[in-house]
Amino acid sequence: MNTAPAHTISPRQGEDLASVVAILHGGQMPALVGPDGQQVPLPEGAFEALREVVDAMNAGRSITLTPRDSVMTTQQAAEFLGVSRPTLVRMLDEGRIPFSRPSRHRRVLLRDLLEFQETSHAARREALRQMTHEETSAGRGPDRMVATR
Known part of the structure; x- marks a missing residue:
């Protein structure tokens, strides 16, 4: 590595x-x-x-x-993704991002973070596309959509 x-x-x-x-x-x-x-x-x-x-x-x-095969600590990886370190560790433990544990500490490859980022962005774009399609199909175009929280 x-x-x-x-x-x-x-x-x-x-x-x-x-x-x-x-x-x-x-x-x-x-x-x-x-x-x-x-x-x-x-x-x-x-x-x-x-x-x-x-x-x-x-x-x-x-x-x-930075080379794509650079190894990052969990703190560096969390900062790269803009999440807290505990959130990143949870994502690692859930198997959402690959990691290695050459010693006591987890290590993450930059290329795996970039792949996770792209996959996440693609999923969000698809969800937004689907929601827009459903609203448009229901006769509620962009000018008639209601934002809810």
Whole structure:
């Protein structure tokens, strides 16, 4: 298991990324140019990652790069998901998220958290779609739906 540390990149004050953004969104695949002038095509995955990093930095946000197979503590995993540590431990014990226990403490892989997150979001989207369909089928369109608590 990889325990490689995360690497955070923050935009620097006054850094102008507009020309880089323009190139990355210009419609053509950019290439890397080596010190000797040799041009190397940028692989699609590297291009997409670079575009996301530059877009975020251009918007003033920091970016953290972490390998998907990184191992996290339950506290780190809870913070990543935005839940309390006891809630995360309950989800682990219920089998909703895989984990390992190499010693006394549970460890969670980032890729498993990302998969759980995507599955949860998809389930919520489907539930909302279903509720909207039921309301529309009952003759209550968006303008006639009543919110209840």
